Amino acid sequence: METFKISGLSFSYPEEKTRQLKNISLSIKQGEFVTICGESSSGKSTLLRHLKPALTPYGIKKGDILFRGQPIEEFDLRTQTSKIGYVLQNPENGVVTDRVYHELAFGLESLGYDNNTIRLRVAEMATFFGISDWFMRKVTELSGGQKQLLNLASIMTMQPEVLILDEPTAQLDPLAATEFLDTIKKINLDIGTTIIISEHRLGELFPMSDRILVMDNGEVIIDAPPEDASGMILESGHVMAKALPSYMKIFAAVEGESAKTKSYPLSVKKSREWLSGKVEDRIIKHPEIPPKEQLEEKTEAAMELADVWFKYDRNEKDVIRDLSIKIEKGEFHSIVGGNGTGKTTMLSILGGLNKPYRGKVNLDPHTAFLPQNPQALFVEMSVERDIYEMLRSIEKDMEKREKKAKEAIELLDLEDILKRHPYDLSGGEQQKLAMAKVLLLEPKILLLDEPTKALDSHFKTRLGNILRDLVKKGTTIVMVSHDIEFCAEYSDRVSLIFNGSIIATEKPREFFSGNSFYTTGANRMSRHVFENAVTTEDVIDLCKMNGL
Numbered sequence: 291m292e293t294f295k296i297s298g299l300s301f302s303y304p305e306e307k308t309r310q311l312k313n314i315s316l317s318i319k320q321g322e323f324v325t326i327c328g329e330s331s332s333g334k335s336t337l338l339r340h341l342k343p344a345l346t347p348y349g350i351k352k353g354d355i356l357f358r359g360q361p362i363e364e365f366d367l368r369t370q371t372s373k374i375g376y377v378l379q380n381p382e383n384g385v386v387t388d389r390v391y392h393e394l395a396f397g398l399e400s401l402g403y404d405n406n407t408i409r410l411r412v413a414e415m416a417t418f419f420g421i422s423d424w425f426m427r428k429v430t431e432l433s434g435g436q437k438q439l440l441n442l443a444s445i446m447t448m449q450p451e452v453l454i455l456d457e458p459t460a461q462l463d464p465l466a467a468t469e470f471l472d473t474i475k476k477i478n479l480d481i482g483t484t485i486i487i488s489e490h491r492l493g494e495l496f497p498m499s500d501r502i503l504v505m506d507n508g509e510v511i512i513d514a515p516p517e518d519a520s521g522m523i524l525e526s527g528h529v530m531a532k533a534l535p536s537y538m539k540i541f542a543a544v545e546g547e548s549a550k551t552k553s554y555p556l557s558v559k560k561s562r563e564w565l566s567g568k569v570e571d572r573i574i575k576h577p578e579i580p581p582k583e584q585l586e587e588k589t590e591a592a593m594e595l596a597d598v599w600f601k602y603d604r605n606e607k608d609v610i611r612d613l614s615i616k617i618e619k620g621e622f623h624s625i626v627g628g629n630g631t632g633k634t635t636m637l638s639i640l641g642g643l644n645k646p647y648r649g650k651v652n653l654d655p656h657t658a659f660l661p662q663n664p665q666a667l668f669v670e671m672s673v674e675r676d677i678y679e680m681l682r683s684i685e686k687d688m689e690k691r692e693k694k695a696k697e698a699i700e701l702l703d704l705e706d707i708l709k710r711h712p713y714d715l716s717g718g719e720q721q722k723l724a725m726a727k728v729l730l731l732e733p734k735i736l737l738l739d740e741p742t743k744a745l746d747s748h749f750k751t752r753l754g755n756i757l758r759d760l761v762k763k764g765t766t767i768v769m770v771s772h773d774i775e776f777c778a779e780y781s782d783r784v785s786l787i788f789n790g791s792i793i794a795t796e797k798p799r800e801f802f803s804g805n806s807f808y809t810t811g812a813n814r815m816s817r818h819v820f821e822n823a824v825t826t827e828d829v830i831d832l833c834k835m836n837g838l
Contacts, residue, residue, distance in 0.1 A: 332505040625785050
């Protein structure tokens, strides 16, 4: 039985000539696990929102969508709510009550279920999702990972037939993201719920999925099982090749033309077995990447926190505990750590938004802050007006204002969305707009909270180069991120924060090659053969150096 059947679906936003969706036709069977991927602006989020009419954006639509064999528009709001579950990208947007148990019961109460049914379903889902230990807690006390798990559990109490997820792990740390996706797969296997998910974490999703859909410019260009889709993407030379898991890219680079006749590995385990087979009884002559030319050590501090303590309320627990960190001038310093460990709070202290009650603080007034929620920066009705609003206060000369606006628009690829309302943009497009506004300030210190969230791999590379160019020009960058691969490739130094304090600070290669979980996919697949490879290029280079 088909859960969804889409025929000739096209869509465009008001006053836009370009269609966001173009003649899409596909069907999704009951119980399938379907992953949708593509660049930012490819139409992923727009397509997903059309599968739940209550969330469908306003615009011009053509084509038909059938749900369980009937036009989806014919289903009333109650049926949509209970049968089509939708998990949003931002955990905060899905929470509507004050306590965990209230949140779990809210959907069922809204649908008018009796108390006995509500209590039974809430207890069942709390047990299934491991929520029992924090069942009575305030929602404000939860970490980002816990909030997203609560969003999922509260939807599952209504026993939906299909679960739609739009980049649900964008704000989760690597461990929480893996656990969340494992739970999604368990729901698919144990309950039979149809899963339709848009994600950039393809390393975890490829082995879970039944089908991979690749979108490009509003069209579905690939619809295939994961073992076929990976080869099709790489062999076509499509830009999505950059988004594939590192172990697939390594396999393709090392095997060369023969990769076309072989099955691509779909997990770190399979890729580790493949690499072991390539090595066999060979003696590894080059077990590690040669050290890079030593850069001149920076000694002048741009910002510094010493023995800092902070709590949001006198009666609450400390969020920052005896934290000390020194940010050197002209460096790119990344901060990693789990949800709820104090990363964003530390960044707010560096930005002067919060003041600690104990400790020494040395800050720079010429600081710009990109918040985790980019919508906090949007104040106008269109992308173009939002950019010019930022310039009005910092550039009086009209000619220079026009020049700077044009440069920012081109740098962040915003030309095609200038007339759109910022709230109508995809998550990646909102991130680009927010970054453009922050860069217009030309700060000495740039504080970034999850800047790669919702960005496709192609633009991540672009952003990485933009940030490295800023560093070369003397800008100091402090970035909080869950994007381990990005941190490993572009950072000068990496710090781990745990329980409100900085535990370790190292250069990327030393930091990531010594960890089991806070490390890259390339390191996990190759560490039994090579000692310090942390990027895809590292492993490929070592394979070639050893004649593999």
